[in-house]
Amino acid sequence: MRxxxxxxxxxxxxxxxxxxxxxxxxxxxxxxxxxxxFDLGLPAHQPEFLVETHMRALAAKNHAAGDGPFFVxxxxxxxxxxxxxxxxxQRSEWLTAYTPYQPEISQGTLQMLFEFQTxxxxxxxMDVANASLYxxxxxxxxxxxxxxxxxxxxxxxxxxxxxxxxxxxxxxxxKDDPDLVCLSPSPEGQGDILSQIDGNTAAIVxxxxxxxxxxxxxxxxxxxxxxxxxxxxxxxxxVVSLGLLEAPGAxxxxxxxxxxxxxxxALNFGGPYLxxxxxxxxxxxxxxxxxxxxTVDADGNxxxxxxxxxxxxxxxxxxxxxxxxxxxxxxxxxxxIHMSLLGEAGFTRLARLNHHNAVKLARMLxxxxxxxxxxxxxxxxxxxxxxxxAAPVVEMLAQAGVLAGVPVSRLEPYNPNVENxxxxxxTELTTHADIEMLAECLHAAIEEDAQ
Amino acid sequence: MSxxxxxxxxxxxxxxSTAASGSALIPDEPLLFEIGDTEHSGVDLPEVxxxxxxxxxxxxxxxxxxxxxxEPEAMRHYVRLSRMNHSxxxxxxxxxxxxxxxxxxxxxxxxxxxxxxxxxxxxxVSTVQGxxxxxxxxxxxxLTLTNTAAVALSPKAGAHxxxxxxxxxxxxxxxxxxxxxxxxxxxxSAHGTNPATAAFLGYTVKPVPAKADxxxxxxxxxxxxxxxxxxxxxTNPNTCGLFEPQVIEIAQAVHDAxxxxxxxxxxxxxxxGVVRPGDLGIDAMHINLHKTFSTPHGGxxxxxxxxxxxxxxxxxxxxxxxxxxxKGLELVEHVEEHALxxxxxxxxxxxxxxxxxxxxxxxxxxxxxxxxxxxxxxxNYIKARLQHIFSVPFPNYPTMHEALFDDSFLKDTxxxxxxxxxxxxxEGFHPMTMYFPLVVHGAMLVEPTESExxxxxxxxxxxxxxxxxxxxAGNAARFTAAPVKAPRRRLDETRAARQPVLKWEKPADLPQxxx
Numbered sequence: 001m002r003x004x005x006x007x008x009x010x011x012x013x014x015x016x017x018x019x020x021x022x023x024x025x026x027x028x029x030x031x032x033x034x035x036x037x038f039d040l041g042l043p044a045h046q047p048e049f050l051v052e053t054h055m056r057a058l059a060a061k062n063h064a065a066g067d068g069p070f071f072v073x074x075x076x077x078x079x080x081x082x083x084x085x086x087x088x089x090q091r092s093e094w095l096t097a098y099t100p101y102q103p104e105i106s107q108g109t110l111q112m113l114f115e116f117q118t119x120x121x122x123x124x125x126m127d128v129a130n131a132s133l134y135x136x137x138x139x140x141x142x143x144x145x146x147x148x149x150x151x152x153x154x155x156x157x158x159x160x161x162x163x164x165x166x167x168x169x170x171x172x173x174x175k176d177d178p179d180l181v182c183l184s185p186s187p188e189g190q191g192d193i194l195s196q197i198d199g200n201t202a203a204i205v206x207x208x209x210x211x212x213x214x215x216x217x218x219x220x221x222x223x224x225x226x227x228x229x230x231x232x233x234x235x236x237x238x239v240v241s242l243g244l245l246e247a248p249g250a251x252x253x254x255x256x257x258x259x260x261x262x263x264x265x266a267l268n269f270g271g272p273y274l275x276x277x278x279x280x281x282x283x284x285x286x287x288x289x290x291x292x293x294x295t296v297d298a299d300g301n302x303x304x305x306x307x308x309x310x311x312x313x314x315x316x317x318x319x320x321x322x323x324x325x326x327x328x329x330x331x332x333x334x335x336x337i338h339m340s341l342l343g344e345a346g347f348t349r350l351a352r353l354n355h356h357n358a359v360k361l362a363r364m365l366x367x368x369x370x371x372x373x374x375x376x377x378x379x380x381x382x383x384x385x386x387x388x389x390a391a392p393v394v395e396m397l398a399q400a401g402v403l404a405g406v407p408v409s410r411l412e413p414y415n416p417n418v419e420n421x422x423x424x425x426x427t428e429l430t431t432h433a434d435i436e437m438l439a440e441c442l443h444a445a446i447e448e449d450a451q
Numbered sequence: 452m453s454x455x456x457x458x459x460x461x462x463x464x465x466x467x468s469t470a471a472s473g474s475a476l477i478p479d480e481p482l483l484f485e486i487g488d489t490e491h492s493g494v495d496l497p498e499v500x501x502x503x504x505x506x507x508x509x510x511x512x513x514x515x516x517x518x519x520x521x522e523p524e525a526m527r528h529y530v531r532l533s534r535m536n537h538s539x540x541x542x543x544x545x546x547x548x549x550x551x552x553x554x555x556x557x558x559x560x561x562x563x564x565x566x567x568x569x570x571x572x573x574x575x576v577s578t579v580q581g582x583x584x585x586x587x588x589x590x591x592x593x594l595t596l597t598n599t600a601a602v603a604l605s606p607k608a609g610a611h612x613x614x615x616x617x618x619x620x621x622x623x624x625x626x627x628x629x630x631x632x633x634x635x636x637x638x639x640s641a642h643g644t645n646p647a648t649a650a651f652l653g654y655t656v657k658p659v660p661a662k663a664d665x666x667x668x669x670x671x672x673x674x675x676x677x678x679x680x681x682x683x684x685x686t687n688p689n690t691c692g693l694f695e696p697q698v699i700e701i702a703q704a705v706h707d708a709x710x711x712x713x714x715x716x717x718x719x720x721x722x723x724g725v726v727r728p729g730d731l732g733i734d735a736m737h738i739n740l741h742k743t744f745s746t747p748h749g750g751x752x753x754x755x756x757x758x759x760x761x762x763x764x765x766x767x768x769x770x771x772x773x774x775x776x777x778k779g780l781e782l783v784e785h786v787e788e789h790a791l792x793x794x795x796x797x798x799x800x801x802x803x804x805x806x807x808x809x810x811x812x813x814x815x816x817x818x819x820x821x822x823x824x825x826x827x828x829x830x831n832y833i834k835a836r837l838q839h840i841f842s843v844p845f846p847n848y849p850t851m852h853e854a855l856f857d858d859s860f861l862k863d864t865x866x867x868x869x870x871x872x873x874x875x876x877x878e879g880f881h882p883m884t885m886y887f888p889l890v891v892h893g894a895m896l897v898e899p900t901e902s903e904x905x906x907x908x909x910x911x912x913x914x915x916x917x918x919x920x921x922x923x924a925g926n927a928a929r930f931t932a933a934p935v936k937a938p939r940r941r942l943d944e945t946r947a948a949r950q951p952v953l954k955w956e957k958p959a960d961l962p963q964x965x966x
Contacts (some may be wrong), residue, residue, distance in 0.1 A: 001818045003553055004825055014905060018784035018849075026831050026849045029694040034730040042597055042816030048557055051812045055805070058588075059566025061581030063574070064627070082494060084522055086563075089749075091541030093533035096554050099751040101546070101884075103944075104937040105876055107535035111749040117952040125513050128953045131751070134607035137796035149709075155901075172618065172769070172792040177626075194534055215507045229472035244506070252512040266561075268580050268796025270572030271607065272753030284951065290751070295597065295947035299941040307578035307947040313610070313647035314887075318656045326453050326608040326741065330749030337529055340483050341493035343519010347495040355506070356499040377507035378774040379776045398575040406573045411783050420812055426882040428496065 001045050021156040024449045038128050043098045053160070065267060068401040069286040069434035071361070073381045073425025074211065074411070075136070075237040076270065077262045079350075080429055085205045085264050089330055099290070102426040104297075110304035113292035116336040120300035123239070123339075123347075124256040125247025126278035131306075133275030133324065136259030137166045140205065140235050141173035142288045142322055143277065147231045149286045149321070154179040155201040159193050160186030162409040163212025163237055170205070179270065185412055186375050187383050187421055189214035194224040203254070208234065209241055212374065212423060213381040213409075221250025223351040231255060239263055239276065240427075241379040243351025253281045254423045261373045263342075264334030285311060288322030302442035350428060354380040357426040357435075364439045365424075374421070379424040383408070392421045402438055461941055471956065475937050478533040484955050487518035493525050535938040536750070537881045543907055547853045547896025548642065550692065550720045550732040550742035552826075555813065558745060559805035567805050570798035573930035576782050582801065583773045585779035589808045592774070593738060596819070598729030601765035603772070605755045606762060610644040612737025612756025613684075616793050617652055619681050619767040620711045626767075632681035633845055640668050640691055640728060644716060645684040648936070654681060665691040665845035665855075669700045676708040686715035687731070688722065690888040690894070691845055692830065702732025702789045711735065711764070719743045720829055720900070721852035724820030734761040744807035755803035770794030771798050775916035776884035824900035826852040826922060829908060833897055836912040840919045844891050852900070858893025868893040877936045878914045 007016075011023075020026055027035055046054075065078045071079075089095065093108060100113075113131045120129035133139040136167030142157050156174070158167050160183035168373055174180045181196055189212065193204055204225050208216040222232045231254035234244065239258045242446055248256045260274035262268075285308070293307035313320040342350060358380040365371050372385040386393060390407035397404040405424035412418045426435070464609055503510065508952055521529060544551035556767045562568060570579055603619075606612035617635075619950065624632050632820065635649035638659045646656045662668045683705050688694045695701065702712045714736035720743045722728075728736050740746045747868035748754075768794050771784045784800070814822060827850075829924055834843065834854040842859040858868045872882035872895075884896040899908060922930060934940060 001821060001926060003555060003814065005819070006825055006828075010905045011825075011828060013598045014832045016642045018831045020831070020849070023478075023828060026827050026851075027826075029696045029697050030722075030726055031696070031731075034699070034726050036725055036820075037730065038598070038727060040724060040816040040820075041594065042595055042819075043812070045815030045818040047810055048813070050639055051557060051809055051836060052561065054812060055561040055809055056564065056566075058581040058585050058886050059561075062566040063578035064563055064565040064569040065571055065574070066569050070571075072574050074573050076572055078569070078571065082522075084493070085527060088526070088529045088533075090559060091530070093538045094529075094538040094750055095559075096539035096544075096551075096559055097536045097542070097750045098546060098549055098551060100747040102537070102872070102876065102882055103936050103942045104873070104939045105881065106537075106538040107938050109536055111480070111532055111535070112529075112750075115953065116952075118484065119517065121954045122515060134611060134753070135795060136795070138607065138611070142468055162886060163796065168792045175618070175621070176807075199825075203831045204736045215509050217509075227946060242511070244501075244511060245509050247513040258850040260621075265570045266568040266802075269570045269579065269801035271795070271800040272802050273797075284953075289950075291953060292706075293947040294952040297942045301937040301939060303942045305942045305944050307944065307951060307953075308950075313643040314506055315643070316647070317561040317643045318650035319644070319647035320647040320650075323610040323614060323644045323651050324608075325610045325644050326748075326754040328751040328753045329751030330747070331753055333750060337525060338485065339517065340520045341525050342517070343487060343492045344489035344515045344517040345631065346492035346494040347515060347517055349712070350494070352501050353496055353497055354774060354915065355501060359502050359505060360762065362505065375505070377509070378505050395575050395577065398578050402753065402835070403571070403574050403578070410573065410784070415589050425587055435643045 005091055015183055035197060035252065054195045056118040067087050069403045071424040071426065071435050072403050074406040074423050075259060076266055076267055076431055077425060077427055079427050081264055081266065081338060082341055084341060085334050089334050089339055093332055094330065100306060102301050105302065107143050109305060110292050112333055112336055113214050114294060116332050117292060119336060119339045120276050120278050122280040123242045124182060126256055128284055129278035130287055131292050132328040133277055133289050134328060135273040135275045136171040136237055136257060136348065137141060139257040139275035139277050140166045141170045142171055143233045143257045144203060146255060146288060147233060148226065148281055148288050151202040151231060153202040155181065157181045157193055157196045157204045158183060159206045161193050161212060161216060162205055162212060162235060163211045163291025166235060185415060185418060187212045187408065187418055197224055197228045199228055199229055201228055203231040205233045205235060208236065209238060209381060211381045212383040213377055213378040214379040218248055218251040219251060223272045226252065233257065238379060238381065240351050240354055243347040245379060247320050264338035265331050266327050272331055274328045274329060274335055276395050286321055289324050291325055299364050353428045357428065357430045361426040364435045368439050368443050373444065380427060381423060383421055383423050386420045387444060388446060390421050393445045393449060400441050402441050404438060425436065464871060470528055471491050477534050478531060478601055480528060482955055483528055484518040486528060487520040488517065489516060491519040491521055491848050492519055493522040542879055542881065543880040543898050545883050545910055546881060547898040548717055550951060552747065552900040552902055553902040554676060554745050554747040555810060557813065558809045561809045562802050562805040572713040580779050580827055583782060585804060585808060586773050587780065589620040589804050590595055592811045593757060596727065597736065597759045598727035599759035600762040600782065601768050602757055602761040603768045605769060605795050605803065606756040607800060609737050609739040609756040610648065611794065612758045613644055613648040614651060616735035616737060616758045617648055619764045620952060621652060622767040623764055624681055632679055633677045635681055636675050636683040638685060640689055640890045641686055642690065642715060642717060643682060648686065658673040665693050666695050666886045667701060669704060672701050673704050676710065677705060679709045682711040682713050683733055684715060686712045686718060688718045688851040690856045692850040693845060694851055698731045704963035717742065718852065721823055722862065723823045724816055725823050727805065727818060733762050740803045740807040745810045746803045746806040753800060753803065763837060769793050791924060793946045821902045829901060830854045830909055833899060833912060840916050850934055853896055853898045855891060856895040857891045860919060861922055864922045865927035866930040868895055871918065872932065873933040873941065874918055874930045880911060887906035
């Protein structure tokens with residue numbers, strides 16, 4: 001077995017030093033009824049090339065995004081990741097280290113996290129950011145709990161534009177909470193979240209661009225929330241938008257949660273992704289997750305450590321702000337490298353290019369008979385209404401090699417109002433030919449369906 | 452708290468003279484913001500003219516002020532930073548409870564096949580049949596290795612799996628009219644995530660004391676059980692490195708009291724393929740794919756924490772899950788009855804599923820059992836070689852995959868567990884887990900894993916013995932000054948916490964009196 005260093009004679013020699021007759025003697029505390037009382041029936045070990053053949057066969061049964069025109073977004077986006085990023089994150093020193101518990105020999109990871117926190121704070125316009133959470137959805141649930149701790153109030157209002165999966169995760173985390181208000185899906189960008197805020201409200205949760213692509217007025221939301229002593233939690237699933245749209249921190253956000261996958265990370269069928277969280281400096285003690293801070297070593301040299309750990313489970317146990325331990329370290333590294341490569345100039349150009357292609361997509365969709373664009377505003381994603389149910393059309397297009405977006409019914413199966421809707425995204429990878437082919441296939445599918 | 456988010460001035464301290472700072476092959480590296488600026492970029496993208504008619508007046512006015520690096524600058528920055536990290540690939544990393552085993556690169560290669568890495572979680576299910584098949588195969592391995600009824604793959608890490616498992620227990624009890632069960636029993640030796648998880652869900656945490664031999668007393672569990680108890684959260688093998696000999700009796704007592712048995716699976720590496728947790732009576736257990744099944748630790752994640760469930764809890768599994776349908780495999784993303792709903796967007800850590808299955812297929816059922824046995828053999832070998840000079844708090848049982856020592860061998864030496872750990876750094880080893888479990892004074896929890904050769908273990912034991920001998924000989928200064936050969940000497944953690952500096956700011960922007 002190529003991963004196990006011991007020879008049979010070494011094992012025997014080691015057992016001799018231990019004074020055990022055989023390896024079973026080391027398992028003597030295991031009840032006899034439970035020790036190897038079974039035949040697993042699993043296949044035996046295999047050479048590398050056979051494992052590779054097996055995995056390649058599975059991979060070949062999937063239609064990769066790069067195989068054809070691709071417009072799927074809805075919380076995960078296909079962007080180009082520079083080759084440098086993937087090379088660097090596979091270096092042993094990044095890939096095979098763990099949480100920097102021993103700072104003297106983890107300065108690489110720690111300095112990177114300090115740089116990462118700085119980048120996240122800058123793009124969101126907030127005072128401080130943590131060293132990552134699992135993803136945007138669980139980050140949203142953590143933000144909601146954080147807001148309840150900060151305000152000592154209970155009511156949470158989720159905008160109808162919040163990603164349905166994010167809403168469902170918050171519902172699971174706040175199971176049976178009578179003070180959780182989930183507004184109905186608002187595919188046309190409508191919403192009455194401001195009228196829901198009252199004196200018992202801990203926070204309102206507003207996503208922008210929202211699930212349907214609309215840009216939401218954060219300033220108005222912040223002002224209304226603050227007037228009642230409530231907090232504004234801003235959720236961003238497409239972090240590239242921050243290269244073109246105003247920073248939530250400048251508009252009054254109290255906690256910002258982003259899905260950071262778009263920068264540095266592949267689609268990966270939904271994970272691993274990267275939760276970003278940023279907040280005001282006065283809220284830092286209630287923030288979940290790791291924080292990296294600057295300090296000095298015994299010689300006075302600048303160095304970095306994990307800090308403010310008295311918030312965390314390994315110190316505070318049942319009084320911790322969260323139970324999170326392992327987070328998304330390597331995804332944060334990928335994000336940070338990609339963001340360093342972009343810099344302000346590149347990040348801005350990337351965002352503009354995304355929007356530019358989305359505008360082309362919107363204009364082209366507007367020419368397809370029967371297709372109605374629901375957005376007056378968007379960044380790189382939009383919602384269209386078809387004259388027919390959307391799911392079969394998307395399926396039909398997939399068979400033709402075009403991945404046309406997400407039928408909203410996939411996420412909202414019990415809501416007849418969204419049955420004809422598709423959410424579509426364009427990125428810097430979307431070509432004019434892709435858009436033309438989508439329009440052509442959509443037109444044909446709608447006609448076919450109508451007949 | 453007075454908060455200072457301002458960065459300290461550029462440049463290192465007054466003393467650059469020790470080996471700890473800027474030695475030949477490990478140069479000090481400035482922050483990227485001190486190297487790059489807003490004009491530099493390592494990505495070539497066309498400049499386009501923006502049609503602002505869809506931007507609703509929300510264009511960014513706040514400066515980004517993001518430093519950029521060209522490609523050669525970025526390459527050098529991150530390679531230089533990486534050299535300040537210890538890693539499994541560069542040396543033994545015996546961090547107890549973390550299972551720092553070898554990370555095969557075949558895993559990485561497979562995870563990067565476009566058929567896995569370049570598929571979207573919401574593209575039509577008909578276009579991702581291979582992904583669903585992979586999830587099914589991984590589930591089969593996990594269920595077979597644990598002899599349980601169902602598995603929820605989606606949790607993002609171990610603590611997230613704990614949360615899901617305890618949510619399932621809560622949902623099952625609510626459905627059975629048992630919502631009055633509000634207490635969760637947690638042994639004092641448990642990982643901090645256990646009580647944090649229980650409290651997260653509103654449970655009251657009641658500690659269960661350990662016996663003098665380091666194991667949980669079935670009588671103490673019975674005494675703590677009551678109609679208010681929802682569950683026990685027990686780690687097995689436990690955090691003292693011991694297999695709980697009375698685990699079956701404990702499970703029986705817990706079930707008799709109408710409660711559930713949540714098992715923390717962080718230490719599954721000791722028993723995979725050798726003992727099936729389902730045979731011990733567990734109801735839910737998370738499995739850290741980044742520990743047991745070699746998906747890399749990545750400097751602190753991403754992990755993956757699938758949870759196996761007993762028959763009683765299987766109906767309360769969250770979405771999504773895979774099942775066979777008429778047109779191939781289906782992905783069930785919504786269930787109305789009894790469902791927890793979902794604990795994460797999309798379908799969990801696919802990238803980790805690919806790596807874990809690759810690892811399982813490489814090892815096979817036979818290899819996994821051999822790996823567990825070798826992990827246990829290695830820990831017992833370290834214990835055997837060091838027990839005469841170190842102090843072993845629980846000598847009665849063979850240890851499992853971790854060797855636990857306390858600090859009584861350091862009594863009157865002026866050397867603490869922390870000092871000892873820092874001296875190990877100077878000898879080229881990552882220290883073991885320190886001061887955990889909490890039930891052992893000055894704990895040193897050593898987990899070698901199966902990946903270490905006898906030669907490495909011998910060198911490790913030689914170094915550990917030499918250090919212990921030197922400490923006892925009164926050479927405390929070697930320990931209290933350590934490390935001196937690392938990229939940094941000991942860092943001032945008190946200062947970091949009292950005056951938090953959590954991001955960099957331009958020296959020019961600093962107020963005159965920053966501190």
